[in-house]
Amino acid sequence: MINVLGNPRPTCQGLSRREWLQVGGAGMFGVHAAVARAAESVAEATPGTTTGGRAKAVLFVFLYGGPSQLDTFDMKPDIPRGYRGPFQTIDAATPGLRICEHLPRLAARSNRYATIRTVTHPQNDHNGTHFIQTGHALPPANRGAANVAATNVDWPAFGSVVSYLDTQASPTGQLPFPPYIYLPKRLGHYAGYDINGQYAGWLGKAYDPMATDIPKRHPQDNPFFRDCSDQELDFRLTGLDPLPGITLDRLSTRQRLLTQLESRRRELDQSTATRTYTAQQQQALGLITSSDIAGAFDIRQEPDRLRDNYGRNLFGQSLIMARRLIESGARFVTVGWDMTVRGDDTSSWDSHRQLTRINRDHLLPGLDVGLSALLDDMGQTGLLDDVLVITAGEMGRTPKFENRGSQDGRDHWSYCFPCLLAGAGIRGGMIHGDSDRHAAYPANHAVTPGDLAATVYHSLGISPDLRIPDALGRPVPLVEKGRPLTELFG
Numbered sequence: 001m002i003n004v005l006g007n008p009r010p011t012c013q014g015l016s017r018r019e020w021l022q023v024g025g026a027g028m029f030g031v032h033a034a035v036a037r038a039a040e041s042v043a044e045a046t047p048g049t050t051t052g053g054r055a056k057a058v059l060f061v062f063l064y065g066g067p068s069q070l071d072t073f074d075m076k077p078d079i080p081r082g083y084r085g086p087f088q089t090i091d092a093a094t095p096g097l098r099i100c101e102h103l104p105r106l107a108a109r110s111n112r113y114a115t116i117r118t119v120t121h122p123q124n125d126h127n128g129t130h131f132i133q134t135g136h137a138l139p140p141a142n143r144g145a146a147n148v149a150a151t152n153v154d155w156p157a158f159g160s161v162v163s164y165l166d167t168q169a170s171p172t173g174q175l176p177f178p179p180y181i182y183l184p185k186r187l188g189h190y191a192g193y194d195i196n197g198q199y200a201g202w203l204g205k206a207y208d209p210m211a212t213d214i215p216k217r218h219p220q221d222n223p224f225f226r227d228c229s230d231q232e233l234d235f236r237l238t239g240l241d242p243l244p245g246i247t248l249d250r251l252s253t254r255q256r257l258l259t260q261l262e263s264r265r266r267e268l269d270q271s272t273a274t275r276t277y278t279a280q281q282q283q284a285l286g287l288i289t290s291s292d293i294a295g296a297f298d299i300r301q302e303p304d305r306l307r308d309n310y311g312r313n314l315f316g317q318s319l320i321m322a323r324r325l326i327e328s329g330a331r332f333v334t335v336g337w338d339m340t341v342r343g344d345d346t347s348s349w350d351s352h353r354q355l356t357r358i359n360r361d362h363l364l365p366g367l368d369v370g371l372s373a374l375l376d377d378m379g380q381t382g383l384l385d386d387v388l389v390i391t392a393g394e395m396g397r398t399p400k401f402e403n404r405g406s407q408d409g410r411d412h413w414s415y416c417f418p419c420l421l422a423g424a425g426i427r428g429g430m431i432h433g434d435s436d437r438h439a440a441y442p443a444n445h446a447v448t449p450g451d452l453a454a455t456v457y458h459s460l461g462i463s464p465d466l467r468i469p470d471a472l473g474r475p476v477p478l479v480e481k482g483r484p485l486t487e488l489f490g
Contacts, residue, residue: 054386055424055459057326058158060334061319061371061391064129064187064195065350066417068397068410071359073099073418074117074439083438085401086356086408094429102364105372111429112375112384113422114488118433118442119392121449124414126350128394128449129187130197133157133334135453135479138196150194153471154201158456159332161478163207164200164468166331177293177329178237182211182336183318184223190216191342197394198334202471209334212297212321213238214314222340222347225362227312235297235321296328297321309373316370323378326387337367345409349393355401355409375422384423388459390452392419399438416441419452424459427490450482458484 068085070076075089075098089098092110099107123131123138126148130138136155156164159180166179186209188195200207212235216223223232295301299321310316315337322333339348346354349363371391378384396417397410416435422428433445454464457478464479 053424053457053459053461055388055461056386057330058162058332058388058390058456058460059322059326059374060133060158060332061389062129062133062187062334062336063349063367063391063393064336064338065126065345065348066128066393066395066397066412066414067349067363067367068351068355068359069117069413069417069435069439070397070399070401070410071100071355072103072364073097073115073420074416074435075099076437076439079438082401082403083399085410087360094431097431100364102360103368105368109372109375112379113389113391113420113428114426114430114432116419116421116432116447116485117416117435117439118445119417119419119447119449119452120442121395121414124395124412126394126412127196128414129195130154131449132392132394132452133197134201135450135456135482137449148188148193148195150196150199150201152201152205154196154199156200156203156207157198157209158453159209159334160200160203160207161457161468162332162460162462163209164203165462167207177296178210179331180207180209181237181322181325181330181333182209183235183322183325183333184212184214184314185336185338186211187334187336187338189213190338190340191344193342203468210237212236214318216340220341223314224337224340224366225313225347228314228317230300233299233317235299237297292328296324299324306373306377309369309376311366311369311373313366313370315366316373319370319374320377323374323383327383337363351397352409352411353407355397371420378423386424388424388426388456389422390419390456391422392452393417396439399440413440419447421455421488425489427488430488432485432488447485448482450479451485452482454479454482454484455488458486459489 070083071085071087075087076084077089077098088101090101090104090107091097092099092107094110094115097110097115099110121128121131121137127138129148130136134155134157139153157180163179166175167173182198186194187198198209214223214228214232214235299307299317302320302324307317307320310320315335318335322335325333337349339345339350341347345352346358351358351363374389375384378387378389395412395414398413400410402409402411416439433447434443435441436443457464457466462478464477464482464484466478467475468478470476
């Protein structure tokens with residue numbers, strides 16, 4: 001049974017996860033049977049709330065800070081130097097697509113992804129992280145460049161919605177694998193703050209993402225800009241470590257005893273609070289003691305040669321980990337390329353200063369190597385057929401290039417910036433939309449965060465018109481303003 005706006009509805013059993021396992025080069029891959037059942041159940045109450053999407057999972061590559069459109073995927077070689085910036089263009093495999101000289105691998109693989117050049121929204125600061133990960137703008141009272149902290153009234157992230165639907169469809173209210181995971185750390189945590197848009201908000205903490213926690217070596221360290229050791233790359237979910245001195249065997253024994261005790265306690269106390277606490281406790285213990293889950297997070301199981309292909313920096317290794325987790329059953333994984341030092345705009349894509357240096361030496365080569373390896377890897381195993389891969393930041397950069405020696409850079413610009421989509425039926429080699437002469441505004445085919453949200457849900461077989469209860473129990477649609485970009489799907 002699933003509750004649709006408070007009304008119990010029967011669910012279709014659908015296919016089991018085991019029936020979706022792939023054999024051979026693709027390995028084992030868990031799918032979206034639960035959310036499919038949820039969507040089918042909702043459709044019984046609301047006709048037309050499912051789609052024909054084929055994605056079984058989503059991998060969101062989030063480039064925090066906002067990559068410059070004029071220095072990546074929307075090059076304008078014929079405009080004045082003061083706008084076009086320091087880099088030359090090269091031809092991509094897609095006719096008519098010219099991208100940055102420092103993205104040669106992605107240029108050669110443009111037939112694997114669609115390039116959207118006209119994403120636009122009015123939230124011209126880092127609060128765009130909420131807009132781009134939920135499809136909804138922050139409430140006016142919460143806007144402001146300095147107010148980026150997550151709150152419990154934020155709209156739920158895509159991954160949280162998927163987690164909610166999967167959990168609601170589960171007969172036990174529990175899932176065999178964490179559905180929504182953030183790598184390598186929650187967004188903003190390297191720099192000491194907690195950015196909005198990545199959490200469940202009013203949907204409830206139960207649907208927040210689980211996250212790993214790869215530390216820095218020292219306060220000024222940037223593991224995205226250097227190779228990382230296996231000792232550092234301990235991709236374990238935060239908050240799930242056993243107490244010191246408690247082995248997994250002892251923990252399993254305690255779990256069995258706990259189950260016996262809980263069965264007696266439930267006879268005495270059937271309160272909602274008790275039931276909720278018990279379910280969360282059992283879920284946490286299951287995650288700790290599962291050898292399958294522990295193995296999924298062990299990046300050392302990947303061949304050295306493949307890991308080298310991704311790049312040994314934190315971004316590349318997080319991408320290969322994301323692929324492992326999706327193969328193991330995760331439904332929505334976000335890999336964030338984050339700012340590592342608060343206020344240091346030379347450590348991320350928020351390149352107000354030293355844009356030439358950090359893009360040339362770190363950002364663009366890291367993106368080029370890591371993302372191209374991911375597309376190759378998933379394409380060769382067939383995984384790309386079933387997974388939607390999104391690559392985007394929360395905004396772009398100003399068309400005007402500020403050349404002040406080592407302080408060269410671009411400021412915030414949310415009015416026109418690129419996004420890449422691949423996999424799950426996306427037609428590779430497509431170019432969607434044209435910007436104006438200076439890549440300042442869309443000239444045609446503007447795409448809003450609501451459109452991207454609708455496209456994500458559509459790809460998963462979830463109608464953007466599906467309604468879920470908000471914090472007050474009122475039915476609200478997943479997407480209020482936006483349409484799926486169905487023309488991108490073949």
